[in-house]
């Protein structure tokens with residue numbers, strides 16, 4: 001894996017995952033030429049402080065932006081830009097932004113014969129039983145999950161088209177990502193950040209009864225790793241990107257208590273949602289075997305690293321870069 005000297009487009013590069021990817025590219029391959037495209041919906045300039053490459057403030061749905069990109073040379077594209085508020089119920093808007101814009105990126109990468117790595121989501125599995133495997137239980141429960149499911153369907157159709165595409169396309173189904181850079185997602189930030197913010201202010205953490213719902217929480221550094229490996233693997237396909245382990249919300253509070261040196265008890269309350277995933281867990285054997293992905297962080301290690309970051313970077317007015 002070597003991105004040295006490559007010209008790289010990162011859509012959604014001012015957002016949570018995108019900005020972490022941009023920072024890793026810049027620190028590991030300082031001569032990589034990184035171009036960020038973001039509409040600054042959730043993306044924030046503070047996530048990009050230190051970034052010295054080209055920044056395009058623009059919308060993926062704007063034909064002028066997309067036609068400006070056509071004809072430009074890119075060696076690899078990481079597509080993170082999307083409506084990420086899973087509670088948005090405007091079906092047309094969600095599908096326009098998340099799904100329909102994807103065809104322009106496929107075209108751009110086809111012209112460049114460049115690998116395209118894009119963010120899909122565990123939301124495609126809806127409430128199907130875990131471990132979640134690609135190709136099984138793909139029954140999204142909300143339009144966000146559906147918009148990602150349809151990106152995956154476009155990818156599969158594209159990969160099976162004739163003549164076969166001459167560049168790799170990799171969809172990564174992220175599970176519950178947490179880590180530095182997610183502050184500006186507000187209510188869509190991970191439960192780990194929401195709970196940490198409360199517990200740091202000495203507010204009792206509250207969980208749906210009885211905190212035993214399970215999720216595959218994955219640290220953002222591992223998601224960056226998955227993207228970088230996918231962009232260099234030279235193969236196509238759809239893969240899960242998680243930790244491969246499911247943990248409870250009670251676990252998060254216990255680990256945060258340890259990391260923050262606090263002793264909060266948990267207040268439980270009734271879950272008001274008729275639809276709620278009880279257990280997600282990524283089956284990642286294929287991701288490991290075919291992309292060389294190897295998650296480096298347990299939940300304990302990820303939260304400890306994140307709390308160290310919060311202690312240095314988070315002020316009452318929000319994070320400092």
Ligand SMILES: NC(=O)c1ccc[n+]([C@@H]2O[C@H](COP(=O)([O-])OP(=O)(O)OC[C@H]3O[C@@H](n4cnc5c(N)ncnc54)[C@H](O)[C@@H]3O)[C@@H](O)[C@H]2O)c1
Nearest residue numbers: 012015016017039040041042043059060081082119174177
């Ligand atoms: N964070 C997670 O737990 C998670 C889980 C599954 C999938 N994903 C996917 O990962 C990707 C990155 O998510 P994130 O967590 O970094 O969220 P994020 O909201 O921080 O990042 C998305 C970025 O896309 C930008 N954007 C939104 N609409 C746009 C548009 N029309 N044109 C250009 N840019 C636009 C936003 O401004 C933002 O910077 C998304 O595609 C998301 O669906 C994230």
